[in-house]
Amino acid sequence: MKVSIDRGTCVSCGSCWEACPVFFEQNPDDTFSQVVEKYRLDGKIGEGLLPADLEPCAQNAADLCPVQIITIDTT
Ligand code: SF4
Secondary structure (H helix, E strand, C coil), X not given: CEEXXXXXXXXXXXXXXXXXXXXXXXCCCCCCEEECHHHEECCEEEEEECCXXXXXXXXXXXXXXXXXXXXXXXX
C-alpha cells in the first residue's frame, strides 16, 4: 500500500506521529509530517510504502489528521 502526505498543507499538529510513530515523524527542519526513512518510497519524504501490518496504525493517523492530507491507497 502506498501512503502520501500532502506536506504543503500540513499544520504540524502532531496527531499522525503521535498515533503512529513507527511510520510518521516530524521533519526537524520544516516541522511538517514525513514518512520515516525506513518506509520511504524512492527516498521521497512525503511518500511511503506501508506494510499490511501497519495499516491500522496508519489509517488511525489518517483519520485523526485535522486537515485530511494523509492518503492511503489500498488498491
Ligand atoms: S496529522 Fe495531518 S496536519 Fe497533523 S502533523 Fe500529521 S499530516 Fe500534519
